[in-house]
Amino acid sequence: MAGHSKWANIKHRKARQDAVKGKVFTKIIREIVSAAKQGDPDPDKNPRLRAVIEKALSANMTRDTINRAVTRGAGGGDNDNMEEVSYEGYGIGGVAVLVETMTDNLNRTVSEVRHAFTKHDGNLGTSGSVAYLFNKRGEISFNDVSLEDEVMLAALDAGALDIENDGETLLVITEVDSFGAVKDALNAAGLVSDNAEVTMSPATSAEIDNIDDAQQVMKMIDMLEDIDDVQEVYTNVNFSDDVMAQLEE
Numbered sequence: 001m002a003g004h005s006k007w008a009n010i011k012h013r014k015a016r017q018d019a020v021k022g023k024v025f026t027k028i029i030r031e032i033v034s035a036a037k038q039g040d041p042d043p044d045k046n047p048r049l050r051a052v053i054e055k056a057l058s059a060n061m062t063r064d065t066i067n068r069a070v071t072r073g074a075g076g077g078d079n080d081n082m083e084e085v086s087y088e089g090y091g092i093g094g095v096a097v098l099v100e101t102m103t104d105n106l107n108r109t110v111s112e113v114r115h116a117f118t119k120h121d122g123n124l125g126t127s128g129s130v131a132y133l134f135n136k137r138g139e140i141s142f143n144d145v146s147l148e149d150e151v152m153l154a155a156l157d158a159g160a161l162d163i164e165n166d167g168e169t170l171l172v173i174t175e176v177d178s179f180g181a182v183k184d185a186l187n188a189a190g191l192v193s194d195n196a197e198v199t200m201s202p203a204t205s206a207e208i209d210n211i212d213d214a215q216q217v218m219k220m221i222d223m224l225e226d227i228d229d230v231q232e233v234y235t236n237v238n239f240s241d242d243v244m245a246q247l248e249e
Contacts, residue, residue, distance in 0.1 A: 028055060031231055
């Protein structure tokens with residue numbers, strides 16, 4: 001889906017900018033600690049931990065920082081009162097939004113999430129209202145589409161589900177459990193991705209072709225991501241080419 005790739009480009013650029021500011025590191029460390037605590041501290045035996053570590057590396061987090069977070073999680077103690085809770089809702093134009101949080105205060109978190117929705121003409125929905133629109137999967141992207149034949153050969157041999165090419169980006173799609181193996185196979189073939197993550201991919205898209213609505217959606221996403229308890233924000237928004245051009249100005 002070309003729209004997904006264009007939105008992903010904005011998302012990944014924002015993530016890199018946030019990483020420079022140190023905004024995402026705390027959230028990633030919290031997620032590493034939780035993944036190591038709830039499963040095996042060996043990423044080869046813990047697909048969730050492996051995926052979070054890949055995300056940390058994509059954000060340029062050092063191995064030492066990652067290892068310290070894994071050790072904290074394996075040792076217990078930290079994050080004892082943390083709960084993982086997802087919130088679902090709609091933004092302007094019928095855009096579906098799925099918000100993953102990790103919190104020690106549910107009242108605070110739901111209040112802040114609801115405020116972000118309502119401030120930008122959205123609505124916080126009930127559990128299950130939009131989750132069915134998303135599928136959990138691994139995504140490994142390359143900005144050089146000339147690598148398609150090499151990527152396809154290595155990825156499919158390693159168990160990838162599909163490879164998409166929208167003319168600007170190659171997107172390798174995997175099952176969650178095979179994400180690490182496919183990533184390793186690509187690396188072994190000398191194919192280093194520009195981004196790799198386990199994500200919630202939308203099955204359908206909400207089209208936005210008005211710059212005012214697009215800016216409102218972006219402001220809502222930014223406000224949600226700025227909430228300390230929010231780990232990830234997923235959406236099915238698809239901006240038109242004209243809107244994309246204006247957003248990137």
